[in-house]
Amino acid sequence: MPVTPKIISTLLALAATSAASTTVLAAPTQKPTVAEAERFLSDTEARLNKLNNEQALGAWVGSNFITDDTEAIASFFAERYLTASGEAAIGARRFNGLKLPADSARKLMLLQQTLVFADPKEREQYAALQAGLNGAYGKAKYCPKNADGSAGACMALGEMEKVLANSRDEAKLKEMWAGWHAQSPEYKGKYLDYIALSNKGAKQMGFVDTGAMWRSQYDMPADAFASEMERLWQQVKPLYDSLHTYSRYKLRETYGADVVPLEGPIPAHLYGNMWSQTWNNLYPILKPATGASNYSLTKVLEERKTDAKQMTKYAEGFYTSLGMQKLPASFWERSLFTKPRDRDVVCHASAWPINEKDDVRIKMCINPTAEDFTVIHHELGHVYYFLGYTGQPYLYRGGANDGFHEAIGDTIALSITPDYLQKIGLMDQAPDADADIGQLLERALGKVPMLPFAYMVDKWRWDVYSGKTKPADFDKSWWQLREQYMGMKRPVAMDAKGAGFDAGAKYHVAADVPYARYFLANMLQFQFHRALCREAGYTGPLHRCSIYGNAKAGAKLQQMLAMGASKPWPEELKAISGEERIDGGALLDYFAPLKTWLDAQNAAYAAAAKK
Ligand code: X8Z
């Protein structure tokens, strides 16, 4: 890219305000050389590494102890990092077009996939808004009024989620749903300022908007990525449709014809989850009438009073059975495992690489449920990825793409089979093959609705970032996509004045974490699972395969973890699975017996409904 006057003014502005060293900005007078590029990279990696470690500590306290002070601390360090990463991105441009070793070229490309703020005021505002939105989501509570109009006890998200998971009282479900979704309009204004700034930062780096920058992070052009997403969605859509149709019949039986129509979208509050993104909690309603096992992992964990650390130990045990290391002592000392009673924290589960040595942590408000048993395996997937690629240089310490990062722990969780649970003493006797459909259904409820959900969340944001969707139409556009992709509707009327912000009731929107990653992960994890089962010499049905204790499969996985982001992801996918494309075929194979069963059920219901 040529050095334009705009870039020069940006450089000057950045140089004038840099919080740290400005050596990377040494005025480029002569033609750049390979040696210069390599020196630039090694200086930049050292500097970004240091600032990133500081930023991680700031963000950690910001999310663990939500106060105005920690918000200021988090944004202070985030701003310093942004200053440096912006300078690095601009500095990297000087070497574009230079013939370089593949590694250096890749690193320079990675450095340029970032926001750059020419104006230090904007950078400061951006960091403050980001920390503020994170805090606003973490602090949000629904405070119902008592019947007599007096103030009742406030409810945090986790309590409301429990009601959605377990209650079948439609009015109560609606109250929880509407109560939580009434909180996000509070921070819609902040979000609007935030996306405007973010777009400015993306444009500064030559992207048309932030959405385009996100779509450019997959070793292919942004438009090609959008087409890949659509191709994959079309591939798996028939399975979602079968599950959705089946859920309609069952929800209609439970809540009645007045609540659940025979055609058209279904109200979103009936799916046992605040965002109706996973439907596991509907299993008791949806399970097959005969043959399903009565086993409940939640019941076992509850009865045994399995505590949060014990839950985490089970997950660690899986990874060590594959030949991976034990988690460092600092992990156990510094992680947050349970919801503190006396302060606000962001309870949304997350994994944290604090530094490149071995300070890795999780932050999760763990409950003894089957759902959290899966989530803790998910989180440790991130942690073992961090530990796997610690040997890589700074710019390669990431997933092959963000979908890979999300897929590792879920791949492991696919190996939580009845045989495995029996092996570790959480199940007395593995059920016989008759129960397979029930198990497959339960698993599908956690995986399949995520596909349209993850797709539409980012489709919505792409249009918000591009300006195609205006702030007054946020909810209109959100629910158009909800209906189109998920067949769902808002349980209560939309705000007539367009002040609503339902998307912001989802953590990743408030915290601005891209979401297409989970769509990719839900395909990739089945590709990884199939490949690792093959590696382990397993030839039976995929849903009964567990790689627990298999060192060969473990070594194959570890090899990929150790590569980090050092190679374009298709190469890494090929190394583990022999495939070069992300593909829904493995997921469809896995659920094939369930699809047949669902279609038979649906045909029978349709015939009965006609009578
Ligand atoms: O956010 C998460 C993880 C942390 S990366 C708990 N997940 C998505 C969500 O909760 O919306 C896991 C699956 C989808």
Ligand code: ZN
């Ligand atoms: Zn994750």
